[in-house]
Amino acid sequence: MPESQRPTLADATRGRLLFGGDYNPEQWPEETWHEDVRLMKEAGINSVTLGVFSWAKLEPRPGERNFGWLDRLMDLMHAGGIGVVLATPTSSPPPWMGRLHPETLPRDEDGRTEWWGSRQHFSHSSATYRRYAAAITEDLAARYGSHPALRMWHINNEYCTYDWGDEAEAAFRRWLQNRYGTLDALNEAWGTAFWSQGYGDWYEVLPPRRAHYMKNPTQVLDFKRFTSDALLECYLAERDIVARHTPHIPVTTNFMAVWQGLDAWTWAEQEDVVSIDVYPDPRDPFGGQSGALVHDMTRSQARGGPWMVMEQAAGPVNWRGVNHPKPAGLNRLWSLQAVARGADAVCYFQWRQSRQGSEKFHSGMVSHAGEHGRTFQEVKRIGGELAQLSEKVADSRVEAAEVALLLDWNAWWASQQDGRLSSEADHPQVVRAWHRALWEANTTVDFAHPEHDLSAYKLVVVPQLYLMTDAAIGNLVAYVNAGGTLVAGFQTGIADEDDRVRPGGMDVRLRELFGIRVLHEWWPLDAGEKADVEGFHGTLWSEEIEAADDVEAVIPYKGGELDGLPAVLRKGRAWYVSTLPEPHVLRTLLVDIAAEAGVRPTLAGLPAGVEAVRRGGLLFLLNHGRDGVTVPVPGRHRDLLTGADVTDTMELGRYGVAVLELAP
Numbered sequence: 001m002p003e004s005q006r007p008t009l010a011d012a013t014r015g016r017l018l019f020g021g022d023y024n025p026e027q028w029p030e031e032t033w034h035e036d037v038r039l040m041k042e043a044g045i046n047s048v049t050l051g052v053f054s055w056a057k058l059e060p061r062p063g064e065r066n067f068g069w070l071d072r073l074m075d076l077m078h079a080g081g082i083g084v085v086l087a088t089p090t091s092s093p094p095p096w097m098g099r100l101h102p103e104t105l106p107r108d109e110d111g112r113t114e115w116w117g118s119r120q121h122f123s124h125s126s127a128t129y130r131r132y133a134a135a136i137t138e139d140l141a142a143r144y145g146s147h148p149a150l151r152m153w154h155i156n157n158e159y160c161t162y163d164w165g166d167e168a169e170a171a172f173r174r175w176l177q178n179r180y181g182t183l184d185a186l187n188e189a190w191g192t193a194f195w196s197q198g199y200g201d202w203y204e205v206l207p208p209r210r211a212h213y214m215k216n217p218t219q220v221l222d223f224k225r226f227t228s229d230a231l232l233e234c235y236l237a238e239r240d241i242v243a244r245h246t247p248h249i250p251v252t253t254n255f256m257a258v259w260q261g262l263d264a265w266t267w268a269e270q271e272d273v274v275s276i277d278v279y280p281d282p283r284d285p286f287g288g289q290s291g292a293l294v295h296d297m298t299r300s301q302a303r304g305g306p307w308m309v310m311e312q313a314a315g316p317v318n319w320r321g322v323n324h325p326k327p328a329g330l331n332r333l334w335s336l337q338a339v340a341r342g343a344d345a346v347c348y349f350q351w352r353q354s355r356q357g358s359e360k361f362h363s364g365m366v367s368h369a370g371e372h373g374r375t376f377q378e379v380k381r382i383g384g385e386l387a388q389l390s391e392k393v394a395d396s397r398v399e400a401a402e403v404a405l406l407l408d409w410n411a412w413w414a415s416q417q418d419g420r421l422s423s424e425a426d427h428p429q430v431v432r433a434w435h436r437a438l439w440e441a442n443t444t445v446d447f448a449h450p451e452h453d454l455s456a457y458k459l460v461v462v463p464q465l466y467l468m469t470d471a472a473i474g475n476l477v478a479y480v481n482a483g484g485t486l487v488a489g490f491q492t493g494i495a496d497e498d499d500r501v502r503p504g505g506m507d508v509r510l511r512e513l514f515g516i517r518v519l520h521e522w523w524p525l526d527a528g529e530k531a532d533v534e535g536f537h538g539t540l541w542s543e544e545i546e547a548a549d550d551v552e553a554v555i556p557y558k559g560g561e562l563d564g565l566p567a568v569l570r571k572g573r574a575w576y577v578s579t580l581p582e583p584h585v586l587r588t589l590l591v592d593i594a595a596e597a598g599v600r601p602t603l604a605g606l607p608a609g610v611e612a613v614r615r616g617g618l619l620f621l622l623n624h625g626r627d628g629v630t631v632p633v634p635g636r637h638r639d640l641l642t643g644a645d646v647t648d649t650m651e652l653g654r655y656g657v658a659v660l661e662l663a664p
């Protein structure tokens with residue numbers, strides 16, 4: 001089907017915001033199912049995700065089918081007015097598969113098998129696994145494709161496995177043959193002249209298994225690219241099956257937040273609905289920003305349209321060292337924040353907290369405390385409010401961002417290599433720092449791939465792109481030449497797409513763009529070390545740069561080895577920041593550059609910790625602080641959540657939220 005005719009999230013939401021979660025009723029006796037429906041209705045649940053981990057129940061022995069229980073559940077949900085996001089169960093194969101077909105089990109880089117007894121123990125490259133996965137998907141699609149409760153397909157769950165086993169080895173080799181054509185080209189791209197690594201036969205080429213010392217970085221980079229593609233093949237095989245049966249039903253697979261394993265730009269293009277699992281730490285003082293970053297990424301992957309929170313936690317998770325509950329109001333705040341940033345579906349892992357298994361201490365919407373517990377009471381409130389907002393919000397768009405942050409998985413992968421100069425300068429941490437500066441300045445941002453069309457943005461920010469293709473560099477240069485403003489952070493444009501260092505240590509076109517005559521040395525900083533710069537401190541990294549004559553403005557390093565050399569350079573509309581300034585300085589710098597580029601914050605004069613986002617003509621105000629605040633909101637408005645009239649200012653309590661509509 002041509003992409004323009006593929007269904008969208010709107011085909012699943014049908015004009016409402018979706019509210020619900022993963023429902024694992026096979027863990028409970030059937031009486032509980034009826035109780036569940038009663039509570040779901042009470043809480044305004046209109047969507048459940050079924051079957052994510054049901055393979056052993058659906059196919060108890062090879063080829064056998066046990067659909068009766070799922071038939072009853074689908075009917076029960078339909079009778080209760082609850083739509084179903086039906087998962088293919090292929091992320092957790094039944095034990096019989098590993099026993100009968102050990103080749104379906106993945107192996108780690110030491111050659112050790114990942115056995116069944118947990119989950120996600122499948123080899124993406126195993127032909128046997130793929131055959132069984134296709135068969136169960138086919139039968140699910142045939143059986144439930146026309147069921148009236150079906151709203152969406154959820155393929156697998158959080159694709160994330162790596163595999164260094166034999167079938168993966170063969171598949172990696174095929175992938176490389178496809179990429180390079182000849183061994184000579186591979187040898188050239190991987191730089192195998194180094195350390196006597198030259199390959200004379202394709203069978204010598206392996207996935208990067210356990211080795212004595214540092215592995216070939218391009219081999220590792222290609223293995224990450226291959227893994228993302230191999231998992232994508234698994235997804236596409238199942239997607240094509242369900243799409244053939246039900247061309248009108250949208251398909252998704254849930255991404256993990258800021259997850260290295262999958263190139264989400266490539267994957268998102270293959271989804272009708274982009275969905276995400278988002279779990280900020282309730283104790284993290286920047287949990288609100290952490291959520292906003294994930295929301296902005298996901299919305300951007302959904303090309304600005306509505307997207308889905310497939311999973312979040314109503315209370316604690318159970319996979320951190322110490323797992324904190326959400327204080328009263330935080331679940332509501334973060335749920336409405338997702339809606340503000342474009343989500344049309346707010347769902348959880350999981351509906352009812354388990355009593356057994358590895359996740360019994362992970363929260364559910366119905367916690368161990370049951371329906372009278374605080375967690376469920378807050379869930380009910382959120383359900384009610386989402387229903388209230390549905391009509392005005394569903395299927396609307398977040399106000400177009402004027403700023404884009406560039407992100408590329410290839411650059412992230414390559415930046416993580418063993419032989420790098422600093423493991424302190426961690427890529428996601430650097431991206432977070434730049435996003436935080438704009439979030440605190442109440443400036444809505446999109447994420448974009450460096451080869452995307454950037455012409456709609458007034459400001460493009462490159463937190464760090466260690467590796468850049470020629471096309472990406474050309475794109476940035478053209479963007480600035482066409483009048484755009486560009487700011488780049490350190491370690492940008494160093495390597496080409498094979499991870500070969502560009503002559504001069506940074507691509508010459510970029511050096512010209514930023515006014516860098518010579519990049520003499522990189523000077524990474526130790527953890528906690530600060531570089532003195534005029535007016536501020538830099539962290540993580542510094543650089544010994546000689547500016548070109550045509551550089552207009554420069555903020556120099558002060559003292560030490562880099563004394564007097566430029567820390568920040570400006571040439572026309574192109575800025576280069578060779579260190580990571582402290583948060584308030586980075587914020588001020590970006591605010592000034594953004595203002596000069598004509599970018600305006602969503603709302604001026606907001607108290608710290610208050611986030612403002614416009615969506616569908618509504619103004620969402622979110623107080624991430626634990627204290628009440630007075631917020632200036634010039635004009636006359638109505639708060640859609642309380643019905644109250646608001647003129648010029650309003651009070652927001654701890655974790656308070658308002659959704660304002662301009663008064664007529």
Ligand code: GAL
Pocket residue numbers: 157158277279311317318349359362
């Ligand atoms: C997700 C996963 C869920 C559940 C959840 C717990 O990664 O998809 O099945 O394990 O984490 O936070």
